[in-house]
Amino acid sequence: xxxxxxxxxxxxxxxxxxxxxxxxxxxxxxxxxxxxxxxxxxxxxxxxxxxxxxxxxxxxxxxxxxxxxxxxxxxxxxxxxxxxxxxxxxxxxxxxxxxxxxxxxxxxxxxxxxxxxxxxxxxxxxxxxxxxxxxxxxxxxxxxxxxxxxxxxxxxxxxxxxxxxxxxxxxxxxxxxxxxxxxxxxxxxxxxxxxxxxxxxxxxxxxxxxxxxxxxxxxxxxxxxxxxxxxxxxxxxxxxxxxxxxxxxxxxxxxxxxxx
Amino acid sequence: xxxxxxxxxxxxxxxxxxxxxxxxxxxxxxxxxxxxxxxxxxxxxxxxxxxxxxxxxxxxxxxxxxxxxxxxxxxxxxxxxxxxxxxxxxxxxxxxxxxxxxxxxxxxxxxxxxxxxxxxxxxxxxxxxxxxxxxxxxxxxxxxxxxxxxxxxxxxxxxxxx
Numbered sequence: 001x002x003x004x005x006x007x008x009x010x011x012x013x014x015x016x017x018x019x020x021x022x023x024x025x026x027x028x029x030x031x032x033x034x035x036x037x038x039x040x041x042x043x044x045x046x047x048x049x050x051x052x053x054x055x056x057x058x059x060x061x062x063x064x065x066x067x068x069x070x071x072x073x074x075x076x077x078x079x080x081x082x083x084x085x086x087x088x089x090x091x092x093x094x095x096x097x098x099x100x101x102x103x104x105x106x107x108x109x110x111x112x113x114x115x116x117x118x119x120x121x122x123x124x125x126x127x128x129x130x131x132x133x134x135x136x137x138x139x140x141x142x143x144x145x146x147x148x149x150x151x152x153x154x155x156x157x158x159x160x161x162x163x164x165x166x167x168x169x170x171x172x173x174x175x176x177x178x179x180x181x182x183x184x185x186x187x188x189x190x191x192x193x194x195x196x197x198x199x200x201x202x203x204x205x206x207x208x209x210x211x212x213x214x215x216x217x218x219x220x221x222x223x224x225x226x227x228x229x230x231x232x233x234x235x236x237x238x239x240x241x242x243x244x245x246x247x248x249x250x251x252x253x254x255x256x257x258x259x260x
Numbered sequence: 261x262x263x264x265x266x267x268x269x270x271x272x273x274x275x276x277x278x279x280x281x282x283x284x285x286x287x288x289x290x291x292x293x294x295x296x297x298x299x300x301x302x303x304x305x306x307x308x309x310x311x312x313x314x315x316x317x318x319x320x321x322x323x324x325x326x327x328x329x330x331x332x333x334x335x336x337x338x339x340x341x342x343x344x345x346x347x348x349x350x351x352x353x354x355x356x357x358x359x360x361x362x363x364x365x366x367x368x369x370x371x372x373x374x375x376x377x378x379x380x381x382x383x384x385x386x387x388x389x390x391x392x393x394x395x396x397x398x399x400x401x402x403x404x405x406x407x408x409x410x411x412x413x414x415x416x417x418x419x420x421x422x
Contacts, residue, residue: 232322
């Protein structure tokens with residue numbers, strides 16, 4: 001029933017273009033002398049992050065996720081949680097600001113300081129985009145549309161990645177962010193988002209989305225619940241560790257100039 | 261972000277907070293591992309619930325994970341500042357764990373009927389033991405907290421603050 005790509009040039013191959021562009025740009029930056037011995041593990045994180053999201057739009061995952069709800073759940077976990085975490089940890093904006101020429105770097109830094117990015121990067125906005133997207137996907141006809149149409153599937157995957165990145169960056173991001181929210185707000189937003197994820201997963205377990213068999217819904221919900229928990233625990237640890245480093249003892253004089 | 265200097269530190273309050281968070285997290289974790297997974301007395305979701313029940317369970321689960329991690333990081337912070345008051349911290353753990361268990365045993369089990377401790381047995385014994393243990397934990401925690409209500413960290417004077 002899903003005959004796209006058969007006997008011709010598979011449209012999915014086009015996704016290699018942005019993926020390769022992103023990888024080449026990042027690697028070029030990381031290897032350039034201006035990066036100042038960029039830690040290699042960040043390059044690994046970026047590469048794995050791009051690979052994870054690419055895997056969800058290519059076969060076999062793309063095809064299987066149309067027939068198997070547990071695989072769809074796993075794809076969402078990759079695109080919406082695992083890949084954003086890896087990409088945020090790879091600190092792409094720090095690398096760009098360090099290695100770009102002066103003018104593009106200034107333009108980027110102006111963009112990062114703009115009101116729009118500030119609004120999008122607020123933990124509350126990011127959490128609403130992230131959680132709201134999930135609720136729409138499972139509680140409206142969107143899921144059905146995704147099963148029928150590849151472009152809808154791609155759009156949803158893009159939303160998962162973008163919203164997931166915004167959310168992860170707003171909670172544990174280490175890239176320059178002039179208006180980062182305080183620890184208390186970030187902790188509350190993280191707890192509420194994890195709760196929403198738990199509630200949604202249990203809701204799917206109990207009350208399958210339209211067109212999904214109960215047994216398949218249970219499998220998918222388990223992937224969502226326990227797979228999500230693994231990533232969420234990493235987020236909690238990273239947020240707490242950031243607070244721990246921030247609040248380290250230091251002299252009174254130095255602490256007068258400390259940044260957030 | 262908004263606080264240029266460390267907020268005025270209160271070691272007594274911090275020991276209690278760290279212990280209580282850790283206690284809540286451990287109680288939630290023990291419930292999940294022992295009763296849900298090892299004994300399988302009750303489950304993930306028992307199909308007998310209301311929307312409010314799902315909501316409170318999801319929130320508590322999220323808070324439980326956060327509490328255990330944050331409680332331990334707070335403990336590391338206390339150690340770093342030489343501010344650990346071990347008895348007071350232990351009191352916080354007992355109080356937090358007891359409070360979680362009492363909440364689970366009364367609100368989640370009884371008021372919302374989210375799940376029961378066990379099925380197809382007389383619940384009275386189980387409920388009594390569950391909630392009595394919770395109250396005992398809270399009482400012993402309260403005793404420790406009362407005894408350390410004026411305690412000072414042992415190495416407070418040795419701390420170099422300037």
